[in-house]
Amino acid sequence: MGITVSDIERKEFAYKGAGYDPYDVDQYLDQICDEMVAMQDRIVQLEKELEDAQREVEQAKHAAQPVPPAAESAPAEPYARPAAAEPPVARTSEALEAILINAQRLADDAVENANRKAEDLLNKAKEEADGITQGAYEEKERIEAEYASLKEAAQTFKENFLKILDEHKSLFNRQLKETGV
Numbered sequence: 001m002g003i004t005v006s007d008i009e010r011k012e013f014a015y016k017g018a019g020y021d022p023y024d025v026d027q028y029l030d031q032i033c034d035e036m037v038a039m040q041d042r043i044v045q046l047e048k049e050l051e052d053a054q055r056e057v058e059q060a061k062h063a064a065q066p067v068p069p070a071a072e073s074a075p076a077e078p079y080a081r082p083a084a085a086e087p088p089v090a091r092t093s094e095a096l097e098a099i100l101i102n103a104q105r106l107a108d109d110a111v112e113n114a115n116r117k118a119e120d121l122l123n124k125a126k127e128e129a130d131g132i133t134q135g136a137y138e139e140k141e142r143i144e145a146e147y148a149s150l151k152e153a154a155q156t157f158k159e160n161f162l163k164i165l166d167e168h169k170s171l172f173n174r175q176l177k178e179t180g181v
Contacts, residue, residue: 005033005040017154032136039132046125053118060110063103 008029013022 005036008033008036035132035136039129042128043125046121049121050118053114053121057111057114057118060107060114063107063110 011029013020013025015022
């Protein structure tokens with residue numbers, strides 16, 4: 001950011017003629033500083049929310065990792081019947097596969113929701129910042145236009161006042177010549 005809050009707070013304006021009321025200028029600059037601080041706080045908050053959302057995405061991705069199958073090198077029971085053990089293992093395998101598929105689907109949904117939430121938060125923050133920046137820019141343009149108008153009016157007043165002085169000086173000199181003083 002080009003201008004910081006401390007830049008605004010330290011800015012001093014030169015006094016020329018009647019000019020603007022310094023108190024009003026200081027009050028307005030204080031309002032701008034307060035708004036900038038609020039914007040910066042909001043940006044920090046939104047960045048934290050984005051980090052939290054990204055952390056949730058990572059956790060969801062981690063949770064979605066398939067669990068490696070249990071080691072099949074366990075010692076076989078000496079009295080186990082191999083033919084009877086196959087159907088429960090097959091059913092368990094299918095059940096685990098279905099659970100993993102559902103877990104993966106849930107994790108994908110969680111990741112998608114977290115990404116969408118993070119994107120929405122970021123877009124909202126950008127829109128809010130753009131709105132504040134645009135408002136500040138428009139206010140700056142309005143103040144600059146008003147300043148130019150006042151400067152032009154002051155110059156016109158000065159020129160008219162000098163003309164009046166010249167006319168009075170001419171009248172005064174003529175009066176002096178006529179009276180002989």
